[in-house]
Amino acid sequence: MKTIPEINEKIKKGEAVVLTAEKMKELVANDGVEKAAKEVDVVTTGIFNLACSSGAFLNFGHSDPPIKFGGGEVSLNDVPCYAGLDAVDTYIGVTQVSRSLGMEYGGGHVLQDLVDKKAVTLEAHAYGTDSHPKTHIKTDITLQDLNQAIMVCPRSGHQRYACTNSSDATLYTHLGALLPNYENIIYSGNGELSPLANDPDFDTIGIGTRIFLAGAQGYIIGEGTFHDPKDGMGSLMVKGDLKKMNSKYLRAATLTNYGSSIFLGIGIPIPILNEQIAKKTAIRDEKITIPIYDFSVSSRSRPIVKEISYAELKKGKVAIDGTTSKCSPISSIPLAREIMGELKSLIEKGEFLLGEPIERLSTEKSVRTMKHEIIRVGKHMEKPLLCEATDSLKVIAKEMISKSLNNAIVVDNEDNLIGMISSLDLTKGLLNDKSKISEVMRTNILTATTTEAVETIARRMTHHQISTMPVLDEQNKVVGIVSLENLSKLLGRHKGLGISLQAKFERR
Amino acid sequence: MSKRVILQFPMNLSKDPLLSETILKTGATFNIIKTEINSTKAEILGDVIASDEKIEEFIRILKRRGVIIKMIDSVLLFSRNACVDCGLCVSLCPTQALLLNKDFTLKLELDNCILCQKCVVNCPVRAFKYQA
Ligand code: SF4
Numbered sequence: 001m002k003t004i005p006e007i008n009e010k011i012k013k014g015e016a017v018v019l020t021a022e023k024m025k026e027l028v029a030n031d032g033v034e035k036a037a038k039e040v041d042v043v044t045t046g047i048f049n050l051a052c053s054s055g056a057f058l059n060f061g062h063s064d065p066p067i068k069f070g071g072g073e074v075s076l077n078d079v080p081c082y083a084g085l086d087a088v089d090t091y092i093g094v095t096q097v098s099r100s101l102g103m104e105y106g107g108g109h110v111l112q113d114l115v116d117k118k119a120v121t122l123e124a125h126a127y128g129t130d131s132h133p134k135t136h137i138k139t140d141i142t143l144q145d146l147n148q149a150i151m152v153c154p155r156s157g158h159q160r161y162a163c164t165n166s167s168d169a170t171l172y173t174h175l176g177a178l179l180p181n182y183e184n185i186i187y188s189g190n191g192e193l194s195p196l197a198n199d200p201d202f203d204t205i206g207i208g209t210r211i212f213l214a215g216a217q218g219y220i221i222g223e224g225t226f227h228d229p230k231d232g233m234g235s236l237m238v239k240g241d242l243k244k245m246n247s248k249y250l251r252a253a254t255l256t257n258y259g260s261s262i263f264l265g266i267g268i269p270i271p272i273l274n275e276q277i278a279k280k281t282a283i284r285d286e287k288i289t290i291p292i293y294d295f296s297v298s299s300r301s302r303p304i305v306k307e308i309s310y311a312e313l314k315k316g317k318v319a320i321d322g323t324t325s326k327c328s329p330i331s332s333i334p335l336a337r338e339i340m341g342e343l344k345s346l347i348e349k350g351e352f353l354l355g356e357p358i359e360r361l362s363t364e365k366s367v368r369t370m371k372h373e374i375i376r377v378g379k380h381m382e383k384p385l386l387c388e389a390t391d392s393l394k395v396i397a398k399e400m401i402s403k404s405l406n407n408a409i410v411v412d413n414e415d416n417l418i419g420m421i422s423s424l425d426l427t428k429g430l431l432n433d434k435s436k437i438s439e440v441m442r443t444n445i446l447t448a449t450t451t452e453a454v455e456t457i458a459r460r461m462t463h464h465q466i467s468t469m470p471v472l473d474e475q476n477k478v479v480g481i482v483s484l485e486n487l488s489k490l491l492g493r494h495k496g497l498g499i500s501l502q503a504k505f506e507r508r
Numbered sequence: 509m510s511k512r513v514i515l516q517f518p519m520n521l522s523k524d525p526l527l528s529e530t531i532l533k534t535g536a537t538f539n540i541i542k543t544e545i546n547s548t549k550a551e552i553l554g555d556v557i558a559s560d561e562k563i564e565e566f567i568r569i570l571k572r573r574g575v576i577i578k579m580i581d582s583v584l585l586f587s588r589n590a591c592v593d594c595g596l597c598v599s600l601c602p603t604q605a606l607l608l609n610k611d612f613t614l615k616l617e618l619d620n621c622i623l624c625q626k627c628v629v630n631c632p633v634r635a636f637k638y639q640a
């Protein structure tokens with residue numbers, strides 16, 4: 001049994017025994033837990049992951065005459081910042097995108113530019129008051145010019161799942177591009193090196209734990225948002241001084257056709273206070289299994305294709321349904337190793353003391369989903385014109401004209417889907433002297449089901465450039481038809497925003 | 509010596525005999541990396557492998573026959589400093605051009621590259637640049 005103050009005394013004297021997580025695992029395997037627990041004082045863990053929830057609080061100091069950002073508009077390098085704080089404070093989030101460059105340049109890029117000592121243009125519009133009369137400011141600032149630049153990452157260290165794509169189109173996600181037909185798997189987290197894999201029950205990691213945050217010394221300030229320890233998805237809220245960070249461990253990122261973000265390196269020291277803690281740090285990749293989700297189902301309850309260990313993922317190839325998928329981490333393992341090494345040497349040199357947690361993090365909580373009504377296709381479909389393959393073209397054409405419909409759905413006598421026919425197909429058929437529906441109908445039709453969300457269906461239609469889709473019920477019977485036009489009206493301007501971002505990227 | 513080139517055959521030239529004739533005449537080897545044919549032209553990307561003089565002769569002959577030749581010094585530029593070894597590009601690369609070393613650093617085998625640009629488009633830190 002050791003205590004944190006005892007270990008800190010050893011660190012100050014330069015006598016602490018510090019091992020990286022990898023070396024600790026070897027030691028336990030070779031010499032056993034008892035010996036390792038006695039000999040080792042600290043194990044360093046590390047992770048270099050996308051940290052999409054992060055951002056920074058910045059204070060610029062007062063202008064002359066004073067300006068009050070609050071209630072106005074603030075941007076840095078044309079990336080909008082939050083203007084609901086006080087006079088000269090703002091918050092910039094890493095996923096916010098530039099008004100002129102779109103997702104190629106976002107809040108994360110602003111933060112990296114600041115850390116790289118580059119000048120960044122601050123622009124603000126204010127409404128002006130007696131005490132703060134200035135209404136507009138535009139000036140170039142560097143990190144040095146700021147009073148405070150405090151990085152906060154409300155959710156970190158939690159990622160541990162993989163994703164793939166069973167559909168026939170590439171999907172652009174928050175973990176990168178997923179190729180069609182299970183061609184690749186992308187996994188987040190790095191398995192046995194990561195802090196929460198080595199202290200899964202928060203025995204030592206708590207509020208007040210001092211950490212290595214992108215080159216600076218930072219702190220854990222609470223449980224992370226989405227903290228879900230019951231499901232093995234605990235998360236941490238951390239903060240650190242941006243002014244002391246190093247862009248080797250803080251890298252702006254753009255996930256193509258998804259958005260901008262940041263890669264952030266975090267190192268957490270685990271004090272080996274007793275044998276139980278030592279034993280937990282001995283965990284290996286073989287024992288850490290994570291789910292591979294199929295992201296082609298764009299609903300929150302994505303199906304799990306397979307449960308798999310990090311050891312298998314790290315081999316680079318995994319078989320799914322008879323196809324071999326190439327695996328990519330997205331969390332840098334080499335940088336995680338550098339972080340563990342750098343933290344180890346800081347502790348050995350007496351430059352990094354352990355923080356004693358003042359409060360433990362919950363090990364009980366679980367996560368809720370957003371309270372809202374799902375807009376399902378079933379409520380927004382129209383009544384389709386149904387016909388059979390043997391029907392006459394002329395009869396159906398007449399019916400479509402009289403009802404001013406552009407499409408008819410071909411079914412069998414039990415309402416099972418056979419095909420579809422548009423007014424264009426009809427015209428072509430009539431011009432070519434065809435007489436039966438079966439001669440001109442299209443088969444191989446993409447469909448929606450009544451319970452799917454309208455957003456999912458609108459995306460699927462845009463993706464495949466189709467304007468209408470038959471809707472099937474749970475028994476696979478045709479019960480309706482939806483058009484992209486109607487769904488777009490329903491979804492309003494949000495849909496438009498998504499498209500404009502994509503267009504910006506494609507133009508570049 | 510090896511030189512990477514893009515050969516553009518205007519549609520009035522039949523590409524296959526012309527290319528094989530030139531290969532025969534110069535004794536050069538031509539490794540095709542990628543072909544693209546549309547209604548106005550046929551384009552071939554490849555490496556000419558021969559001595560320096562023979563490469564020059566190869567190019568001279570084709571030029572005289574009306575083929576437009578673009579010399580490519582490096583088509584895919586990679587910035588080691590920008591790369592964070594996240595490994596994302598590895599599973600997107602359709603060939604064996606991007607791999608991971610044992611220590612999970614990125615390993616480039618650009619001889620296998622077919623210039624599909626998947627890495628250029630998807631690398632989160634934009635470590636690859638395509639130079640046409
Ligand atoms: S995707 Fe970019 S950063 Fe990641 S390994 Fe490939 S080149 Fe490096």
Ligand code: SF4
Nearest residue numbers: 601621622624625627
């Ligand atoms: S351009 Fe395509 S083939 Fe070449 S390295 Fe990049 S992904 Fe691989």
